[in-house]
Amino acid sequence: MSVVGFDVGFQNSYIAVARGGGIETVTNEFTDRCTPAVVSFGPKNRTIGNAAKNQLITNAKNTVFNFKRLNGRSFQDPVVQSERANLPYDLGPLQDERVGAKVMYMDQEHQFSMEQITAMLLTKMKEIAEANLQKKVLDCVISIPSFFTDAERRSVLDAAQIAGLNCLRLMNDTTAVALNYGIYKQDLPAPEEKPKNVIFVDMGHSAFQVSACAFNKGKLKMLATAFDPYLGGRDFDQRLVEYFCTDFKSRYRLDVKSRVRALLRLQQECEKLKKLMSSNSTDIPLNIECFMDDKDVYGKMNRAQFEELCADLIERVLVPLVAVMEQAQLQPQDIFAVEIVGGATRIPAVKMKIAKFFGKEVSTTLNADEAVARGCALQCAILSPAFKVREFSITDVMPFPVTLAWNSEADEPNGCHEVFCKNHSFPFSKVITFYRKNPFVLEVFYSDPTSLPYPEAKIGEFSVQNVSPQEDGEKSKVKVKVCEYTWDCECVLSCYGSES
The missing domain is CATH 3.90.640.10 (ATPase, substrate binding domain, subdomain 4)
Known part of the structure; x- marks a missing residue:
């Protein structure tokens, strides 16, 4: 059984595998450790990665790049329209109003969804991993930005399924970095002692993410996360x-x-x-x-x-830093270290801004480009029964609050309840009790639409069936379990009813 972690970036992607008792980043056919997130279409074939990037200028209208931000969005989405103005290839609406890329392929016009484009890149990464491991790759962990909403995360899961991958978990970028940092540390405090607080700052090609994390021996707990999705x-x-x-x-x-x-x-x-x-x-x-x-x-x-x-732009770096410290209720003196990753953190002014805010030198002990992929591979190894990994628990946080709403029966007012607040730990589940005579519908949505980097606050609807009155005509007691899972997404809720 293979253990693989995929860091699908906005500009470049990385692949890490578990091999020989450790984690290593593998190279592609060009002996590069990074594979460009580019797909190019031609009259005879399709190229992905380095070969596609080489065609970016000569075949611009049929070369798709910078598509990560388009996952799970409709064509009319303001973000899509903003990106469209800066892309040489054409975007258009699909039948379900989602955004698709229009290209000429095999001398015919095709329109591919973002899930299909992402799946093409994942297929290429899967082939690279298989070539290095000399075995079939099926199970994997894929990284996503911490600010991705339910629709965007589902889009990535769909792409993985198209590529023939079994995604064991979608992992937030900064959580993967924290795992890569903490699992090898031998000097972490005991579980009953005061934890070591570490700040992880990740500025990539398109987004800026910051997380506060508390470490004890054998576990990490994310305290808070903040971000600027439009700074990179x-x-x-x-x-x-x-x-x-x-x-x-x-x-x-x-x-x-x-x-x-x-x-x-x-x-x-x-x-x-x-x-x-x-x-x-x-x-x-x-x-x-x-x-x-x-x-x-x-x-x-x-x-x-x-x-x-x-x-x-440099001043905007401060906003997520201030936000994460306020949410985690920490002071600069509470911070043990500040770890920076991501290519854009190499800009001296950005690095100095971060160091000045925390009043200490930033640390670069992790590989700025490969840390996320390595963290994903470690998470895959923890989930895989074929690999023995030291005990290490991971508790993540939800970036957006989630609310549950329902229509009540005739004699009661409609109800609404925030089931998960901002920075609520997950995986987690809650049980909510209803008294009903008939089936009913629960609506799930993000509580604060103004904080979403996505235009649609609604997550979905869940129908609770097989509900009927008791023998004496009184209402039945219905328990609904509301769950959040890291392997699905931070806000997917599984609801089911049980009559008693």
């Missing part, structure tokens, strides 16, 4: 792109945004420039040959200019 490395890249678009228009009279290929090339060069500025404070040149109209272009930027361009 690509936002810093975009500031550079906007700057050079304006610069080239004034100096070379080139309208970069009018040409898709030119804009994609500039985005790639700006990302490289950002990485160079992270390790060098002097002027860094940006040169692109035959950029537009056979013109070569030149520009330059230094770290000070870059930080000035992105001053407001």
Whole structure:
């Protein structure tokens, strides 16, 4: 039996496996440890990963990338419409109004759902894992952002099913990082002692997540989580792109945004420039040959200019940090360490902002890119009966409060009850008792729609059947068990009735 963890990122994906008594990140056919989250369609075949990324500029209209944010959303979703404006390929509504990608494949127009696109990437990752393990891969744990809602998580589960994977659990990114950090620690306090509090900060290509975690020997407990779903490395890249678009228009009279290929090339060069500025404070040149109209272009930027361009983005880093400390009811002196992961945390200004807020140096003991995948593989090993792993319990938290509503019978007012508050621990279950004569319906929704990074607050409806009056005509006692499961999603509720 194989043990595999998949970190499906916005830009790149990583695969970790349990092998030889440890966890290792495996390489693809290009000997790269990361596989680009890109799917390209051509007249004869379909390519995924590195080969697809190589076609990004030459086959832009048929190359799908940056699709993670589109999972589980409708075409009319404001996030989809915002993303659509920045993508070279076309998006359109499917029959059920969900968003789909329109491409030319095998000389015919096709429209693939986001679940199908994600499944293609997962299939590629599955093949890479099988090539490394030399055995069939079925069971896995897949990472998702902590702010994903029920619909988005179900979308990922559907994609895993299409790819022929048995997803044992969907794991929040920062929870996976915390597991990877804590399971190897030998100096954790005993269960009865005061825990070690660690902050995990993850800024990837598209989102920023922060979690507070308490560690004791053999267990971790997430205390709180906060996030900015719209702050990541690509936002810093975009500031550079906007700057050079304006610069080239004034100096070379080139309208970069009018040409898709030119804009994609500039985005790639700006990302490289950002990485160079992270390790060098002097002027860094940006040169692109035959950029537009056979013109070569030149520009330059230094770290000070870059930080000035992105001053407001850097300030936004503080908001989730403040929120997570307030929710966890912690002070900076209560924090044992601050661990940072994710590619965008390498930006010196971001790192300094985090360090200044907590009043201590940030720690980089974990691999910034691979920590999530390794945590997912560890979780898969814990769930697998084929592997022996030291006892380690994981208690996560719910990012959004969940409410249960119901229609009462004629002689009673309708009811509503918040069953899980924000940062409620899970997995967890509650039993609610009703007195009814007839079947009834329970509606589940997120309590605070304003805090959701998703337009639909409703999660679903559950019908409680086989309810009838007692022999004397009185109401029957019906117990409904409301559950939340980490392997499904943070807010999927399984409701069933039992008459007594």
